[in-house]
Amino acid sequence: MLAMISNTLLTQLAIFGCVAAAVWAAIEFLGAGGRSRAEERLDEYQDSRKGPRAAATKNDSMSKLIAKASPKLSAPLQPKTAEEQGKIKQKLAHAGYRSENAVTIFLGMKFLCLMVGFFASGGTMLYLKGVNIEALMYTVGISGVMFYLPDAFVWIRKRGRQDCIFFGLPDALDLMVVCVEAGLGLDQAMRKVSEEMQKSYAVLSDEFRLANLQLQMGAARNEVLHELGQRTGVDDLKALAAILIQADKFGSSVAQALRVQSDSMRTRRRQMAEEKAAKTAVKLIFPLVIFIFPAIFVVLVGPAAITMINEMFPAMQGK
Incomplete structure (x- = not known):
């Protein structure tokens, strides 16, 4: 009896010691080696000044692991031709992923999601339903959904970036018109727009900053503007690039071209708002029929139905 009690006590003490050691190690790891609060505040201040580069260094180990794996x-999913690889690269560029290994990481994530979906769904279906056709169909369906999950994520990010650029472009054009009419060149106007719109439209500001950096590196203005439209995938930005290239080629007024493009974009935005407002009545039919009309029917007809039941049933029973 004493031996059993001693063994149980030793087991409990061992478990407690392991848990305490794990908690202590976690505290030491999160406490950054016992540094003072002043040092931590200095690191936070340096990280805030470094911006995205500091956030990238914090995830450096994870990025290296993903880049190595x-x-x-992605070897089984590598495109066979350069055209297919170019399409994938352009799709990722529209979503904001422009690094050299973006295609490799994207294809690797697709294959990883496929394997995770296959093993997770296969194990679950094997435990719940056994080995049969239904379990195989569920496994294949869930694996297919997981395989296209990175594509859905890239598409959502692409739409978000394109919407941000579309809604911020008229304001950017108005600011460029003011800068050009004040005597600045197109390059200086793009730099000023990227600086002023960093907080309101960060995506558009980053695109203009990248274009301005390419111009500073010596690239031709026509190529930079054309790449700006192709890189984002926004039709309005492509039209703006074409107008600026034409104005630069023929020597016409850049401010007038920007003003006309800004007015046309605002007109298009107003037309889109009017179109959505016109569709509202049609879209309200389904919630009205499914949710609101039954409630109104119960409120209006319910008391009359209860009164009829209370009055008619006793009369019918009396006969």
């Missing part, structure tokens, strides 16, 4: 994971 991606070539092996």
Whole structure:
């Protein structure tokens, strides 16, 4: 009896010691090695000044791990031709992923999601339903959904970036018109727009900053403007690039071209708002019929139905 009690006590003490050691190690790891609060505040201040670069250094180990594993994971899904690879690269560029290994990481994530979906769904279906056709169909369906999950994420990010650029472009054009009419060149106007719109429209500001950086590196203005439209995938930005290229080629007024493009974009935005407002009545039919009309029917007809039941049933029973 004493031996059993001693063994149980030793087991409990061992578990407590392991948990305490794990908690202590976690506290030491999160406490950044016992540094003072002043040092932590200085690091936070430096990280805030560094901006996105500091956030990238914090995830440096994870990025290196993904970069090392991606070539092996993406090997079965590598495109056969340069045209297919160019389409994938352009799709990722529209979503904001422009690094050299973006295609490899994307294909590696697709293959990883496929394997995770296959093993997770296969194990679950094997435990719940056993080995049969239904379990195989569920496994294949869930694996297919997981395989296209990175594509859905890229598409959502692409739409968000394109909407941000579309809604911020008229304001950017108005600011460029003011800068050009004040005597600045197109390059200086793009730099000023990227600086002023950093907080309101960060995506558009980053695109203009990248274009301005390419101009400073010596690239031709026509190529930079054309790449600006192709890189984002926004039709309005492509039209703006074409107008600026034409104005630069023929020597016409850049301010007038920007003003006309800004007015046309605002007209298009107003037309889109009017179109959505016109569709509202049609879209309200389904919630009205499914949710609101039954409630109104119960409120209006319910008391009359209860009165009829209370009055008619006793009369019918009396006969």
